[in-house]
Amino acid sequence: MTTPANASPPLNVDIKPPTLAVAVSAASVGSENQPEEIAIRAHGLNSWYGTVQALKGISLEIPKCRVTALIGPSGCGKSTFLRCMNRMNDPIPGARASGTLTLHGDDLLARTLDVVELRRRVGMVFQKPNPFTKSIYDNVAFGPRLHRSFRRTDLDELVENSLRAAALWDEVKDRLKSSALGLSGGQQQRLCIARAIAVGPEVLLMDEPCSALDPRSTASIEQLIRELETNYTIVIVTHNMQQAARVSDRTAFFFEGTLVECGSTDRIFTNPTNKQTEDYVSGRFG
Amino acid sequence: MSNAAEISAAAVRAAAANRRGIARSRAARIGTERIIRGTLLACALMSIVTTFTILVILLAQSVSFFAMPQVSIWEFFTGTTWAPLLGEEKHFGIWPLIAGTLLVTSIAAAFALPVGLIVAVYLSEYAPSRVRSILKPILEVLAGIPTVVYGFFALAVITPFLHDHISESFGTFNALGAGLAVGIMILPIVASLSEDALRAVPRSLRDAAFAMGGTRFDVSAKVVVPAALSGIVASWLLAITRAIGETMIVALAAGGLARMTLNPADEVQTMTAYMVQIFTGDAPAYGIEYKSSFAVATVLFVITLALTMAGNLFLRAFREEYE
Numbered sequence: 001m002t003t004p005a006n007a008s009p010p011l012n013v014d015i016k017p018p019t020l021a022v023a024v025s026a027a028s029v030g031s032e033n034q035p036e037e038i039a040i041r042a043h044g045l046n047s048w049y050g051t052v053q054a055l056k057g058i059s060l061e062i063p064k065c066r067v068t069a070l071i072g073p074s075g076c077g078k079s080t081f082l083r084c085m086n087r088m089n090d091p092i093p094g095a096r097a098s099g100t101l102t103l104h105g106d107d108l109l110a111r112t113l114d115v116v117e118l119r120r121r122v123g124m125v126f127q128k129p130n131p132f133t134k135s136i137y138d139n140v141a142f143g144p145r146l147h148r149s150f151r152r153t154d155l156d157e158l159v160e161n162s163l164r165a166a167a168l169w170d171e172v173k174d175r176l177k178s179s180a181l182g183l184s185g186g187q188q189q190r191l192c193i194a195r196a197i198a199v200g201p202e203v204l205l206m207d208e209p210c211s212a213l214d215p216r217s218t219a220s221i222e223q224l225i226r227e228l229e230t231n232y233t234i235v236i237v238t239h240n241m242q243q244a245a246r247v248s249d250r251t252a253f254f255f256e257g258t259l260v261e262c263g264s265t266d267r268i269f270t271n272p273t274n275k276q277t278e279d280y281v282s283g284r285f286g
Numbered sequence: 287m288s289n290a291a292e293i294s295a296a297a298v299r300a301a302a303a304n305r306r307g308i309a310r311s312r313a314a315r316i317g318t319e320r321i322i323r324g325t326l327l328a329c330a331l332m333s334i335v336t337t338f339t340i341l342v343i344l345l346a347q348s349v350s351f352f353a354m355p356q357v358s359i360w361e362f363f364t365g366t367t368w369a370p371l372l373g374e375e376k377h378f379g380i381w382p383l384i385a386g387t388l389l390v391t392s393i394a395a396a397f398a399l400p401v402g403l404i405v406a407v408y409l410s411e412y413a414p415s416r417v418r419s420i421l422k423p424i425l426e427v428l429a430g431i432p433t434v435v436y437g438f439f440a441l442a443v444i445t446p447f448l449h450d451h452i453s454e455s456f457g458t459f460n461a462l463g464a465g466l467a468v469g470i471m472i473l474p475i476v477a478s479l480s481e482d483a484l485r486a487v488p489r490s491l492r493d494a495a496f497a498m499g500g501t502r503f504d505v506s507a508k509v510v511v512p513a514a515l516s517g518i519v520a521s522w523l524l525a526i527t528r529a530i531g532e533t534m535i536v537a538l539a540a541g542g543l544a545r546m547t548l549n550p551a552d553e554v555q556t557m558t559a560y561m562v563q564i565f566t567g568d569a570p571a572y573g574i575e576y577k578s579s580f581a582v583a584t585v586l587f588v589i590t591l592a593l594t595m596a597g598n599l600f601l602r603a604f605r606e607e608y609e
Contacts, residue, residue, distance in 0.1 A: 086497060088493065088496065088497060091496075115499075116499040116500075116501065117499070118499075119496070119497055119498060119499035120498075120499045123497065123498070124493075124494075124497035126490060126493060126494065126497075128490060130488070130490035130491055130493070130494045131494075132491060132494070132495075132509055132512075132513070133491075133512065133513040134512070142495070142498065142508070142509075143498035143499070146498060146499055146500055146504055146508075147499060192494070195494070195498070196497075196498070199498050199499065
């Protein structure tokens with residue numbers, strides 16, 4: 001299940017954003033009319049850090065096998081919302097949440113939830129590429145080894161297919177044993193995506209995955225995100241409005257801890273109903 | 287509009303105030319810089335000169351020791367009898383002193399390296415910040431205790447405990463008691479430096495491992511410790527160097543009998559303890575015993591130098607660049 005049908009097209013960084021944007025709007029127009037399976041459902045979700053309330057009654061549905069972009073100015077709560085979905089806020093002292101947040105019906109806020117199992121189902125890619133100080137192979141094999149023991153051949157296959165799914169295999173297949181820190185920034189970030197995929201998640205959370213990358217690497221990651229959508233539910237936080245427009249099917253606009261507006265990316269960017277949303281996506285503030 | 291006018295007026299006033307300052311002359315600037323540079327260079331040279339002076343004296347005295355008719359270089363480096371003071375025939379085979387040093391150091395290392403690393407992992411990865419804020423200063427106090435205190439701690443507490451609870455064969459002076467005391471002495475070095483190395487590992491690596499469903503132990507043992515390995519090994523080597531050079535504890539608690547033994551209950555003499563014995567005893571100055579201690583010191587110097595260099599090489603070879 002870790003291998004998308006169109007597993008490893010040679011990465012074509014020449015694809016221009018406009019081409020993608022056309023593809024996106026076609027896809028989102030299509031998806032607007034048919035009912036979709038909902039993967040993650042938030043209802044009246046509140047979150048606090050100590051006495052500061054970071055999320056105020058967020059109600060949001062995230063469709064399965066679609067890309068959902070969370071946008072909004074810094075401190076608006078979009079990263080907090082992202083980190084609620086894999087409980088990465090747990091170790092922060094004073095962090096707590098109330099309301100409902102479910103993944104295919106499973107309560108993600110429950111005290112009894114097995115966080116290790118949750119994080120196996122919900123992978124995460126961070127702002128800065130953060131490969132381990134290990135070989136490329138060991139980076140990808142790290143997650144699977146945490147949860148199961150593998151025969152060598154199975155692990156090799158898993159690593160290869162995860163790297164293929166992240167469009168990195170062809171570039172690294174001859175140096176799997178060399179350090180991951182020798183890769184370029186864009187390659188490192190694709191390695192981090194391969195590493196997340198290798199665990200076999202249903203959902204991939206991406207927290208500004210391109211903000212530390214140059215435009216060329218950004219284009220390759222964006223193309224990858226579109227391709228991964230076939231198999232994974234993707235939620236991406238981004239400060240880059242064009243990026244949200246290029247990669248996502250649905251966009252949610254956060255402002256000061258509330259969800260201002262949510263809808264198909266096409267509609268949010270061309271015909272937002274809310275004045276604040278319009279100002280933000282058109283670049284008048286934020 | 288009024289805002290823009292305000293900003294512009296403030297900029298003009300700032301420029302005017304700046305012009306009212308008195309200019310420093312270029313000559314004064316260059317002169318001051320020259321004096322400061324000279325002072326800094328003199329301080330740096332002083333430490334180099336001191337080091338070389340010590341080295342020259344060590345080597346000169348060693349050479350004059352080996353030049354004595356009663357001494358054979360071959361026996362010094364291969365002999366297993368060290369009997370410089372007693373008896374008709376004096377023997378200068380350094381191996382009993384090296385064996386004593388290695389025995390005490392091994393005991394100290396076997397205790398302090400793993401325990402120190404565990405303490406460091408606990409402080410860096412597990413301890414709540416409140417616990418850490420109490421434990422870390424205590425550890426630093428431990429590092430500040432004069433080693434003579436550890437020495438009589440070994441004599442008054444550790445050795446009696448070993449004698450009463452482990453084996454009757456532990457005498458007043460024994461390698462295990464001294465080794466454990468040395469271990470306690472170097473524990474804070476390992477714990478503190480290893481903790482620094484662990485904390486220098488970026489949080490983003492921990493986040494990545496947690497986000498893949500790693501437990502706290504997975505993250506500590508499989509990500510943080512491997513990433514900090516060069517720093518941890520450096521702390522180990524520094525601690526071992528300190529253990530080899532440690533003098534007061536072993537002079538007090540290990541005894542003064544140079545012998546080839548691996549039994550931790552035995553009395554042993556280390557290289558450092560021998561030097562103390564010579565310089566505090568009634569060995570005649572500039573006699574053969576006096577000079578022998580310089581030869582021993584040179585060997586000790588070479589061993590610690592080799593360890594320090596190995597540590598630096600290791601650090602350079604395995605330093606991880608996180609960016």
